[in-house]
Amino acid sequence: MRGGWxxxxxxxxxxxxxxxxxxxxxxxxxDGKISRKELRxxxxxxxxxxxxxxxxxxxxxxDADGDGYISDEEINELAKYVSKWGISLT
Numbered sequence: 001m002r003g004g005w006x007x008x009x010x011x012x013x014x015x016x017x018x019x020x021x022x023x024x025x026x027x028x029x030x031d032g033k034i035s036r037k038e039l040r041x042x043x044x045x046x047x048x049x050x051x052x053x054x055x056x057x058x059x060x061x062x063d064a065d066g067d068g069y070i071s072d073e074e075i076n077e078l079a080k081y082v083s084k085w086g087i088s089l090t
Contacts, residue, residue, distance in 0.1 A: 013086065013087075014083070014087050015083075016076075016079045016080055016083050017079075019079045019082050019083050019087060020075055020076060020078075020079035022042075022046075022087075023039070023042070023070075023075060023078060023079060023082065024075065025042070026038045026039055026041070026042030028041070032071070032072060033069035033070060033071050034069060034070040034075070034078075035059075035068070035069055035070075036055050036056055036059045036068065037055075039055040039058060039059060039070070040052045040054075040055035040056075043055055046087065048085070048087075054085070058078055058081050058082060059078075061077070061078075061081050062074050062075075062077040062078035062081055064077070
């Protein structure tokens with residue numbers, strides 16, 4: 001038997017709504033749209049690996065009108081896609 005208890009950090013998974021709020025903060029120029037670059041910088045800031053690759057795939061998935069940006073109408077789809085990655089707070 002080891003001498004004492006060991007605490008492990010708890011993981012708190014984010015909901016789609018929490019992820020959506022987090023993604024909205026990535027809009028650096030406050031134009032109401034999220035570019036691939038803004039998403040990459042935001043994901044990298046969260047410590048996600050392969051942020052550039054993930055940002056490109058996420059924009060292609062959620063960009064319904066094909067303009068290369070995630071608008072307010074498209075952000076919900078982006079949040080659902082990103083939530084599959086299992087983002088959590090520790």
